[in-house]
Amino acid sequence: MRIRRFNPGEEPALFEIYHSAIHLIASRDYTEQQINAWAPAVLDEEVWANRIRVINPFVAELEGALVGYADVQQNGYIDHFFVSGRHPRQGIGSALMAVLESEAKRHQITELTSDVSRTAQPFFAHSGFQIVEQRVPVVRGVEIHNALMRKFI
Structure with missing residues (x-):
């Protein structure tokens, strides 16, 4: 496995990763309505590409x-x-998390935070994150529970 920076043009492949992660893995913790609101089959490609580049x-x-x-x-x-x-x-x-922590340390960042799905909370907890607050954001009109998690590094 190789970890590297994203290259422009890879946005569609990242959408497939995003979509499959939610539809094939997170679907065990969320309803079909929540899954479809979170990761619809089609997103505006330009909006997606811009988000990934940012x-x-x-x-x-x-x-x-x-x-x-x-x-x-x-x-x-x-x-x-x-x-x-x-x-x-x-x-x-685990490999991605190690790279993120290394990058954070390189930039003298001492705290990592993320809004973490129910599905990913055990992984983040295993990586040293703690729940700060349970949240219920609304995405495309549907409530999708998650938690703000934090780790000091």
Whole structure:
């Protein structure tokens, strides 16, 4: 596995990772209505591409295919953290988290935060994050429970 920075043009592959992670993995913790609101089959491609370029994630590449991606912002916020639903439990998430922590330390960031789905909360807890607050954001008119989690590094 190789972890590297995202390259422009990879936005559609990252959408597939995002979509599969939610539809194949998070679906065990959320209703079909919540899953479809969170990750509809089609998003505005330009809006998606712009979002990905802004967050400038790291990507995980396995045998030439992108299988996960995650970002850490200058304020320590992890906006996206997704592993393909077709590649769960292969150490991809752990490898991405290690890179994010290394990047944070390199930029002298001492605290990481993220709004974490029910599905990902055990992984984040195992990585040293603690729940700060349970939240219920509304996405496309549907409540989708998550938690603000934090880790001091």
